[in-house]
Amino acid sequence: MMVPKPASSWARLITTGLLRRPSHPFHASRSTIAPVRFPSSPSCGPFASVLRERQFCSSSSSGDESEDHLDEFLDFPGAKVGFINKIKFTAERPQEPVPCFRVLDDHGRLIKDAYMPEVDKPLAIRMYQNMVTLQVMDTLFFEAQRQGRFSFYLTTFGEEAINIASAAALNNDDMVYAQYREPGVLMWRGFTLKEFANQCFSNVADYGKGRQMPVHYGSAKLNYPTVSSPIGTQLPHAVGAAYAFKMDQKPLCTTTFFGEGASSEGDFHGAMNFAAVLEVPVLFICRNNGFAISTPASEQFKSDGVVAKGHAYGMRSIRVDGNDTLAMYATVKAARKMAVEESRPILIEALTYRVGHHSTSDDSGKYRKGDEMQHWKTMRDPVLRFRRWLEGEGWWDTDAEQKLRSDARNEVISALQSAGSQMKQPLTNLFTDVYDTIPRNLIQQEKELRSTVGRHHEDYPSDVPLY
Template sequence: MALCLRTSSRSILYYLKSKMGLLSSSSSSLTHQHLQKPPFTAPTAQNVRDPFANFSTKVNLLSTRRFQSTKVEEQWDSLNHAHHNQVLDFPGGKVAFTPEMRFISESPVERVHCYRVLDDKGQVIMSSKFKQVSEEIAVKMYSDMVTLQTMDSVFYEAQRQGRISFYATAIGEEAINIASAAALTIDDLVFPQYREPGVLLWRGFSLQEFANQCFGNKDDYGKGRQMPIHYGSHKHNYFTVAATIATQVPHAVGAAYSLKMDRKKACVITYFGDGGTSEGDFHAALNFAAVMEVPVIFFCRNNGWAISTPTSDQFRSDGVVVKGPAYGVRSIRVDGNDTLAIYTAVHAAREMAISENRPILIEALTYRVGHHSTSDDSTKYRPVDEIEWWRSARDPVARFRKWIESNGWWCSEDESELRTSVRKQMLHAIQVAEKADKPPIAELFTDVYNVPPSNLCEQEKFLKETMKRHPQDYMPDVPV
């Protein structure tokens, strides 16, 4: 008699008992002791949902009071074997069948929790687990956060004065920049978006080098061919920023695969915003990384806004963190304004990525306090009081300062001295960068071909002749 998948668990159990004689006292030689019920075991959540799991539990309970009979044991083994065969041996792993039609819910009852160490007052939350930070590292982290904040302020002012053409700040996201960088090593490769200059700052990129790039002078490593804030440094393993959204994400996976092939004890980290997860590059990269098992950290700055588009208009899922498991990527959600939480999460992610050759997805919940860029006015699409609340109540720099002060590592005198010194260095760097010569026009045509083709040579000649005929239309400090 074959068992039907549609048969209820109760009917299956009744059938088994009848076949084994448990329903007839005349066919049983069990003693009173054998008939005693086994101890009650609370069903797990999985058992409640899975009828096959419930059936398995009942079989196990009955198996504790079997007859001491080889024939009966063989019957049980056969039935158990039949139960375990109710799966589809599909590529990628076995899939259990179920008689219950159940769709996977599109939204969980409870949102994924957010890892946090420091509360809004800069106090360590009781029983929180985090990576311990030495005084030296903590003070450097805070100093770089203040430096980044000051650098943003000065460059923003310079753009408004017409001295540079464009700028984008990282105000409100300083912890993401500095804390994540502190958890990495210089051997780890960085594929940034355009809001992670703090990572480069932590690695030793000077304020003068930042200024040279924003002004596009002859000392700019990009030879003036990039927009301001599109930094890059081979020395610091920091790949040049690309304005196109999310294109760096699959590139990071390829670089991580290279590290794996070379057996390097290093990983790759790539940064992107919540808007980047709406691009196909993000999804292709996660899938590729999971399948190829490469050491890469996907770091998403979910600041609630992709320029003027809120996350509610981008996706219906619970943020970004839930997208990781769908591709087989281990994931975590972190308070992006908590320096210690970011540092701890990235440190742990790096260890797992390298030791286990696996990708990790980190979603940092934060808020872009500044405008998207100098070309944007965020007050047109979000309330001013919302911006001010995040600026005052959730400022990551102020929160971390309270923590280092509580440890006796910082004071008001240190604060005043640091801010004065950094602003003075920034103003000096701008003055130097502004006076430096521009790269020659010839640099527009180099570094693409080993031997320039004829059409490119013709373009260069035509441009130089045009500049000579119409000097009033071009900047006088650009060498022809």
């Protein structure tokens, strides 16, 4: 860039288009846009000459003219910025944290003047029934794992509202890229208790053919790609699917769920930037439950939670009470509408608490206080909170509650008994479905395995077919 001569006027830069005066709407909102902060007298860089010219004009002008120049801004390749004449760094985090949207208080009462989503009696009861069924399933499946009936399990205790309310607010044709704590989304879409049990037992009816850990569900029919264990890998996949929806001009969005610990993964940042730049219809729903396994959020990041990261990537964002079923439903419903109609990504941070252990491989009592867990289990339980609202509306009572829990328990027990009695996936499935033609090394490995089983057949499980 050529350095302007001292005699050139600031107006020449405006005339040539390098510098522009903002229109009134931009000027009026300039205070809401965080400018890039530069020292008043930079000595190097591609725009140093322009800023030196600004300094020259200011020093050779009257005070009034210098004041007028505060309205000028430069169209940098990466941002439109105004100018200041003092060094001023942005704060590490805002003075006030981003507020949290909610509709119900902790006792299930509607908050005065709160935004109330359109939820009729049938929808509200269905959501509650799913929340209770999910809670009962988690309880009995957890016990089954402790009995040694299958190898691993994760519960959603304390996060039932995020599961069910989000699913209810989405279109069933929307793709959902979940982590391992969103079985309620599948349940809402019609995945049966027996299908859940089949996957955990890895039996012959398991859609994943026994190749995945328990609770790593998937259903092509229900637009729910199979869960993967590595943290955060589903995030860029969701963005790519949303980009496909955009290119095909389909009125759909993708939704991806993740915990706050996943925001420390590179996949999170790549996915956020990809989604924002390409303006694709994807919802990022973060379950900020306070702990990434045993690591508290305070050791994960210094920002104002996860919602603050949306602003950094130029993404519309909101923080919501994840234990408030109505607030979750309203938020996801509104976010989906914006994502689809405006083709934009939305970040939702749902504040919640993981009441249960991270998994059956974890003892959360080692890193959390018992009274803290008990408080969230009894005082902030999303299921009880929603039930109280239903009762206040006259839509639910004790008799309905007892019948629901009894029926759910019987159905879960029946599903466990049925799935547990079926044969496992055959040994052959260890070597198929990867290559069109099985390579020699895998043929040799299968041969060696079968030889080993033949020599030690007494140690080989009887419910796993050889072919």
